[in-house]
Amino acid sequence: MTTAPRKAGRVRPAPTLEDLAARAGVSRATASRVLRGDSKVSERARQAVLEAARDLSYAPNLAARSLVTGRSDSIAFLVEETEERMFADPFFLGMLRSAQETVAGAGKQLVFTVVNRPEDQERFLAYAAGGHVDGVLLMSLHGQDHLPRRLEQVGVPTVLTGRPLSDRRRLWYVDADNVGGGRLATSHLLASGRTTVATVTGPLDMCAGQDRLAGYRAAVEESGMGPEKTLVSVGDFTVAGGYAAARALLERRPDVDAIFAASDLAAFGVLRALREAGRTAGEDVAVVGFDDIPAAAEQEPALTTVRQPIAALGTAMSRLLLDRIEGRDRLARRTVLPVELVLRETA
Secondary structure (H helix, E strand, C coil), rough: CCCCCCCCCCCCCCCCCCHHHHHHHCHHHHHHHHHHHCCCHHHHHHHHHHHEEEEEEHCCCHHHHHHCCCCCCCCEEEEECHHHHHHHHHHHHHHHHHHHHHHHHHHEEEEEEEEECCHHHHHHHHHHHHHHHHHHEEEEECCCCCCCHHHCCCCCCEEEEEECCCCCCCEEEEEEEEHHHHHHHHHHHHHHHCCEEEEECCCCCHHHHHHHHHHHHHHHHCCCCCCCCCHHHCCCCCCCHHHEEEEEEHHHCCCCEHHHHCCHHHHHHHHHHHHHHHCCCCCEEEEEEEEECCHHHHHCCEEEEEEHHHHHHHHHHHHHHHHCCCCCCCCCCCCECCCEEEHCCCC
């Protein structure tokens, strides 16, 4: 008994851009613009091309397109923190989620990376300068960090979250109204009859930490109360940092009856310190946080906080960067989004 060799099945050739354009009833150039995420295309043409791409299971040849356009169609989401800090703070995850949605909607890939050492910075700078990304969304800038300026100098457009502490006239950023939020929180505490209002700050090598402290001080001065250094306890944006700063504050000023914490995570640390000291949040000591992360409403008691628009920040940063990559004119270098006070049980 003999068996004949099985004939190999024919491999169906991958559809080309010309096939896609013909299927959609548009020109090759229009199909290409839709796939690049170009906004200068009618909605009717865009839908036709996307539907045809689904029908044909069309996958663009990214390598070939990169040779033609000089672009990688990738955006870096860069966080200058440890991985532990990045994944522990819902602020970063919210920003990452909204950035991913916006970048993917433009037909580009988001590349996530964390750097927290000088050698990490140098490695990323070389990677970006090598054409592997078209632009950078940069989170959590500390101190006089010159990475954004260096990225711009090698031709990589960069947009920051938060006001930079250096090179601010040359850099592009999107921020929440941190000064206004600090003032809003502190004014609420003062208006509620609290007389000894303290603050647990964020890290003072970051614009958000400095600006929220500036808002606190502005509200105290507007109330007619003189500033007291003993009511300012330097912390950071973590639970552990808030706890340590609150313990030091309570030892120094046991008469405190209100605390503005510069982040919700820091406020959670403040609540723990108050419990250990036998104080009742919302009664003995009013507490206001900043961010309005999901866990704020789930605390016992629920945390009063300043809500910053986390999703809108990520979207605004991504859109600004995409516009810069496309070379659009008359873009604002500085965008500041409003915040609001969310009243719950702690104040």
